[in-house]
Amino acid sequence: MTTISECGPNDVYAAACPCRDMLDLLANKWSALALGALEDGPRRFGAIKERLQGISPKVLTQTLRRLEEHGLVSREIFPEVPLRVEYSLTPLGVDACVPLAGLRLWVEDNIHRFPASA
Amino acid sequence: MTTISECGPNDVYAAACPCRDMLDLLANKWSALALGALEDGPRRFGAIKERLQGISPKVLTQTLRRLEEHGLVSREIFPEVPLRVEYSLTPLGVDACVPLAGLRLWVEDNIHRFPASA
DNA sequence: GAGCCTAGTTCCCATTGGATACCATGCTCG
DNA sequence: CGAGCATGGTATCCAATGGGAACTAGGCTC
Structure with a gap:
């Protein structure tokens, strides 16, 4: 059994x-789309949901939380009214977007x- | 329903x-690994299974069939004895490997x- | 005939994906 | 004051998928 430290390369x-x-985590339809949706800056829950056409709120929450x-x-939660919650990429997220955007x-x-994609 | 030609951009x-x-299809753990396993040429079922550590034969079959x-x-099936079945990348598969390898x-x-990947 | 090899298949269960409905807060409108 | 709306979610339920373990089939080889 390989330990983590021995996992080497x-x-x-x-x-x-x-x-x-x-x-x-990354090789997942919704993750790839969600990260891409944040490439242009922070977005609110509703805006992301709108961009990721067809996603249900539950799955979007799951995806973003993960x-x-x-x-x-x-x-980031802004305790305004109505409530505003903004999601944005961390530096790591920004970098992860590169290969995902490629895909x-x-x-x-x-x-x-x-073939027969119809 | 949107037709392919209307799907626009x-x-x-x-x-x-x-x-x-x-x-x-592509943004999937096993797909990404399986395609990568074929980058160096055709491989047999058993060899792929060995490379994709931890995959069960059922899931590998599903992945490859898909x-x-x-x-x-x-x-490709070679009706030798014992039976030999080789999987290889199509030209499309070869191209798909580029972004997947990047990922x-x-x-x-x-x-x-x-964080806390341990 | 026992056993082994390859390349799966079958069965069964736990996790996940996903649709729909609902909820809490706090404005704003009548 | 209550009705309605907006946001950002939960709660509930069901179906599809993921995945492990065991089993199968054809055909050598011992």
Whole structure:
């Protein structure tokens, strides 16, 4: 059994490596979209929900909380009326957006090549 | 219902765009790992299973079949004894590996920045 | 015929995904 | 004063998925 410290070169292929969990966190439809939605600056819950067409509030909350938990997103509450809650990218989140944006763009650019995508 | 041609700029943020399905297919832990496992050439089922530490045969079959279905991977059966089945990347699969490799590498390079990843 | 090899399949259960409905706060309008 | 609306969620429920363990099938080899 490989311990974490021995996980050495941080191999996503190693089951015990924390990389696996991070990959699982990022390699996820809603995570990739949510992080992308914050690329242009902080956004409110409602705005993100509007951008991520088709997401339910529960799943959006789950997604954002999970990203927050792992230090990719920060959540700020403004006790105004009506209540305002803003989500924004942390520096780590900003950096994570680079490969994720690459993935999103690749999909958009290559969608026509997929067979029977109808 | 939005048709493909009307889906316009192929927006992954649009719920009805087939991009969404493709993103869901690729933005997945096992898909990203499986495609990466085939980057160096065709591999047998057993070899892939060995590489993707911790995956169960059922999930691997599901993953590979789904990738095959969408034209990213091709499956070839050699009716030898014992049976040999080789999986390899299609040209589309090869291209898809680029952004996915970027994601895997980013995770490996930045894992130390994640809080409490231990 | 026992056992092994590969490449799965089958069964079953726990977790997750997701839709819908509802809630709390506190304005603002009538 | 109560009705209604806005925001940012929960609560509830059900279906789909993820995933482990065990089993299968064809066909050598011992």
